[in-house]
Amino acid sequence: MYKILLVDDNSSIQKTYQSLLEAHGFMVAIASSPQEGLLFLKEEQDPMVIITDIKFPSGIDGFEFIRQVKNMYPNHEVVVISGYATMDLAIEAIRLDASDFIPKPCEINLLLVAIKRASKKIEMRQTIKEYTDSLEYIIQKRTDEIKRMEGQLVQAAKLSAMGELAASVCHELRQPLCGIMGFSYLAERELDEDSPARPYLRMLDEQCERMKQIIENLRAFSRQSDTTMELININDALEGAISLFRHQLRNRGIELEVDLSADLPLVLGNKTKLQQVFVNLISNARDALDARNGHKQKKISIRCEADEENKNVQVWVMDNGIGIDESIQPRIFDSFFTTKSVEQGTGLGLSIARTIVSDHNGEINFSSRPGEGTSFVVKVPAHRG
Numbered sequence: 001m002y003k004i005l006l007v008d009d010n011s012s013i014q015k016t017y018q019s020l021l022e023a024h025g026f027m028v029a030i031a032s033s034p035q036e037g038l039l040f041l042k043e044e045q046d047p048m049v050i051i052t053d054i055k056f057p058s059g060i061d062g063f064e065f066i067r068q069v070k071n072m073y074p075n076h077e078v079v080v081i082s083g084y085a086t087m088d089l090a091i092e093a094i095r096l097d098a099s100d101f102i103p104k105p106c107e108i109n110l111l112l113v114a115i116k117r118a119s120k121k122i123e124m125r126q127t128i129k130e131y132t133d134s135l136e137y138i139i140q141k142r143t144d145e146i147k148r149m150e151g152q153l154v155q156a157a158k159l160s161a162m163g164e165l166a167a168s169v170c171h172e173l174r175q176p177l178c179g180i181m182g183f184s185y186l187a188e189r190e191l192d193e194d195s196p197a198r199p200y201l202r203m204l205d206e207q208c209e210r211m212k213q214i215i216e217n218l219r220a221f222s223r224q225s226d227t228t229m230e231l232i233n234i235n236d237a238l239e240g241a242i243s244l245f246r247h248q249l250r251n252r253g254i255e256l257e258v259d260l261s262a263d264l265p266l267v268l269g270n271k272t273k274l275q276q277v278f279v280n281l282i283s284n285a286r287d288a289l290d291a292r293n294g295h296k297q298k299k300i301s302i303r304c305e306a307d308e309e310n311k312n313v314q315v316w317v318m319d320n321g322i323g324i325d326e327s328i329q330p331r332i333f334d335s336f337f338t339t340k341s342v343e344q345g346t347g348l349g350l351s352i353a354r355t356i357v358s359d360h361n362g363e364i365n366f367s368s369r370p371g372e373g374t375s376f377v378v379k380v381p382a383h384r385g
């Protein structure tokens with residue numbers, strides 16, 4: 001129910017209308033002059049119906065009052081009651097945006113209809129404001145979204161240009177790298193068992209493996225690598241990845257526990273690509289362990305098994321390394337996000353792993369406790385039929 005402000009200098013009119021309107025459930029405030037009315041409105045924020053006379057013995061008249069009210073409080077509605085009900089006054093009142101003009105003394109029913117009409121206008125104005133606000137909110141949200149997507153498009157264009165360049169550089173690098181690895185193997189064979197040069201050659205090998213991994217990652221990132229899918233046993237991809245690390249992990253004092261289920265359902269996949277996923281996960285686990293201090297045995301556990309209904313094959317790669325700080329957990333799958341030095345990481349491993357796994361209709365998830373370790377799980381659907 002609206003509060004009503006009655007502005008009239010006649011005390012008997014004040015009393016009569018106040019009691020009649022209160023009997024109809026309105027809250028009525030009284031002002032004896034437009035000035036008093038303006039003072040009252042200063043304190044009232046909610047839109048209300050104002051009933052005002054036109055002629056006052058001193059100060060501003062009712063028209064000036066309406067002008068000031070409409071100027072300062074456009075959400076209020078004004079109903080004019082006047083003992084001098086001429087056509088000119090009525091036209092002037094409506095021109096100033098009063099919602100009604102009623103001759104005085106007026107019947108209460110007539111006044112009630114005018115109040116109802118004024119209240120309706122206030123309500124409609126409020127509804128329109130609510131719609132406009134929510135429309136503005138929706139437009140703002142959409143605009144932000146479009147801006148974000150524009151940014152992503154620019155980023156994607158840059159990445160794709162970079163991807164093409166990376167692919168051609170990788171292509172050029174692969175051959176000399178294979179040469180270095182081959183000659184290093186031949187050189188190692190020529191050495192005595194206890195030759196002091198052996199550890200150097202082993203380090204050379206590790207660094208070459210790292211370069212190979214970077215090249216494979218960049219090729220996968222630029223989507224230039226082989227994408228053929230066939231029925232495979234995930235264990236094969238996993239064993240291929242593990243064999244690359246056995247030697248290296250032993251040298252670093254990292255225990256490797258492998259538990260592969262013997263009868264896995266086959267999956268439709270690309271063995272080289274899945275192997276790349278596991279290489280990335282194991283090398284991350286290794287780096288997390290290298291970064292850890294303390295006496296606790298460093299350990300990587302790898303497990304592979306089908307889920308209960310043989311619907312998916314799941315591979316866990318777990319470590320008790322430094323873990324992943326909660327603040328960066330949402331970003332670890334982003335391309336080029338890395339906490340490692342330039343020589344150690346490009347920040348592509350997990351983003352590529354996720355792309356590969358989703359190309360297999362699978363998912364990759366992780367859980368991590370900073371200071372305690374991390375566990376990644378790759379889930380790929382088993383082939384049906």
Ligand SMILES: Nc1ncnc2c1ncn2[C@@H]1O[C@H](COP(=O)(O)OP(=O)(O)OP(=O)(O)O)[C@@H](O)[C@H]1O
Pocket residue numbers: 217280284285288319321322323324332333337338339340344345346347348349350351374
């Ligand atoms: N097992 C893990 N333990 C702790 N941190 C991890 C682990 N795996 C990933 N991270 C964090 O996620 C980041 C991103 O990993 P990602 O494999 O994508 O890139 P990277 O290892 O830094 O570089 P790249 O794999 O390209 O050589 C890492 O820099 C590291 O901070």
Ligand SMILES: [Mg+2]
Pocket residue numbers: 280283284345348349350
């Ligand atoms: Mg990595």
